[in-house]
Amino acid sequence: MPHTPPPYPAEVRRQIGERVRAGRDPTDLAREFEPAAQAIRNRVVQADRTEGRREARAEILTAAEREELTRLRREVRHLRLKRDILSHAAAGRPVSGPR
Template identity: 60%
Template sequence: MGKTRKPYPPEFRRQMVELVRTGRTPESQAREFEPTAESIRNWVKQADRDEGRREDGLTSPEREELRRLRRENRQLKIEREILAKAAAWFARETDSVPPKSSSS
């Protein structure tokens, strides 16, 4: 497994993207700077998506929203499971089992 490092600052990534757009290749930048050519190419693709030049993926705001919604969905599933277990426990404690709802 490769080494992990802190993400490059957004300003640094913007500068790398601008250098590619002015004609420098990602490979030449990778030799001169630390990020790999593949990372630089990915930054260019993402910048193109964010600026509307490409439509083959999610923009950064869309990606962040998707991440947030997945996190929220995961939390809601956990909460629903807890509530279902609590309802079952209370039903057993009171010796009355409520009719199963068809909406769940």
């Protein structure tokens, strides 16, 4: 089974991001710090959006928005299940599993 290395500490990720913003090439940093160059680019873009340095496109969610969306979807799923249980109980029918 492949081993996934632990993520770099936040301070190291921040320093890598600063170096990219200062003009260093993500490919060079990838050789130096080992994460893939694309992973470094993605991290810098996400950090810029989170910190408000870059305008987020409408279809791209921030980490907080993604977490809220996940929470709301879970809540909707739970409420639908409760609704189905109550409607089946009121009709006297047995309840089948979640949809």
